[in-house]
Amino acid sequence: MKLAILSDLHLGYERFFDDAYKQASEALEAAASLSDAIIIPGDIFDNRAPKPEVLAQGINLFRNLSGREWKARTASLEGAKKAYTSVPILAIPGTHERRSQETENAVQLLSLAGLLVDISEGRAILEKGGDRVAVYGLGGVSDERTREVLEKLNPTPAKEMFNIFVFHQSIYEILPFSKDFITFSELPKGFDLYVDGHIHNRIEKTVNGKPFLIPGSTVLTQLKEAEQDPKGFFIFDTSTGKYSFNKINTRPFTFIRIGITGMSIDKIKTRLYAEVEKAVSGSSEKPIVRIVLEGKTEKGGIESLDLQEVAKHFETHAIIDISKDNLDEDRINELGEDVRNGMFENISIRDYGMSIFLERLKKGKYALKISPSVLFDILSSETTKDKAVKKALDLLFS
Numbered sequence: 001m002k003l004a005i006l007s008d009l010h011l012g013y014e015r016f017f018d019d020a021y022k023q024a025s026e027a028l029e030a031a032a033s034l035s036d037a038i039i040i041p042g043d044i045f046d047n048r049a050p051k052p053e054v055l056a057q058g059i060n061l062f063r064n065l066s067g068r069e070w071k072a073r074t075a076s077l078e079g080a081k082k083a084y085t086s087v088p089i090l091a092i093p094g095t096h097e098r099r100s101q102e103t104e105n106a107v108q109l110l111s112l113a114g115l116l117v118d119i120s121e122g123r124a125i126l127e128k129g130g131d132r133v134a135v136y137g138l139g140g141v142s143d144e145r146t147r148e149v150l151e152k153l154n155p156t157p158a159k160e161m162f163n164i165f166v167f168h169q170s171i172y173e174i175l176p177f178s179k180d181f182i183t184f185s186e187l188p189k190g191f192d193l194y195v196d197g198h199i200h201n202r203i204e205k206t207v208n209g210k211p212f213l214i215p216g217s218t219v220l221t222q223l224k225e226a227e228q229d230p231k232g233f234f235i236f237d238t239s240t241g242k243y244s245f246n247k248i249n250t251r252p253f254t255f256i257r258i259g260i261t262g263m264s265i266d267k268i269k270t271r272l273y274a275e276v277e278k279a280v281s282g283s284s285e286k287p288i289v290r291i292v293l294e295g296k297t298e299k300g301g302i303e304s305l306d307l308q309e310v311a312k313h314f315e316t317h318a319i320i321d322i323s324k325d326n327l328d329e330d331r332i333n334e335l336g337e338d339v340r341n342g343m344f345e346n347i348s349i350r351d352y353g354m355s356i357f358l359e360r361l362k363k364g365k366y367a368l369k370i371s372p373s374v375l376f377d378i379l380s381s382e383t384t385k386d387k388a389v390k391k392a393l394d395l396l397f398s
């Protein structure tokens, strides 16, 4: 059986709202035309409570797909959920859709509408002629609960067929930031293929002697360096165990680092314009250009560099994102030191972020009534910086 594996469509992602829909649509259409069944390991939607217009996008995409003539079908689903269609599109909710267990999430809604099959905490059997494939799904849970949930569910492979384990969690070997993240060796044994979502760039590994695949997202979100890799989906052939990666068209993305130590502001400016010019030229579609400035300038020098002006200059040709976050050399060195000392191993990224936040507040002599942890939650709850800052300011000064 030929399976298409694609992930993290993030419908409704505000910053690149149209891209999210367009690229999800292209990926799903191409995936459907090349496969007998589709597997989606989480984050179809960007938000746990998508707006009606975003739900409509999801419904439109999957209604188009479920109306196709499929060669395979979902023959059964054992577990916590019920299948309302035999269409061979299997999905789980990811971290972005996750809600408390008793409440329906957006992926479940698509499943209840019979547009796909939500296989979280269950095992679906795909059938094509006499060929059968078992797909076990573990819906996204918060990372500190992964071990407990795995132990409780104890996913096991079905006899005499190809077995796939589908989930949406961080893996320690890939993201070595928290001991809460499970390791490869903690994944359930006996499966022929492991499919994970959550991480937005493509990853191919071998686990328990079997392939472990993360297709990555279909839309740019984090603007990390690794996201320059092409986006797309896997086609996996269960009869040969071979697979290929199929690219989709995406908005071009260029990540540029500029070391500015010892440079004058004028020189930095010239260099910035030249780099962006280079990234923009030859691109038919408006590219996203992320520039990370690194190093140290004369004290206070960097403040006189107007980054808005650069973004404005290229407004019609590119989406510019310039980061000064890496400029505080002392802090970077400290962070590097912490990583070397294994500090990340014992606390979560959230707690680590919180400790940096508290430190900064203390330095700035923060004395307002709102508790720093409430403020931290507000600042990290929104998808865009502007919105988060506005929300925080409203709370602080209303």
Ligand SMILES: [Mn+2]
Binding pocket: 008, 043, 094, 096, 198, 199, 200, 217
């Ligand atoms: Mn995601």
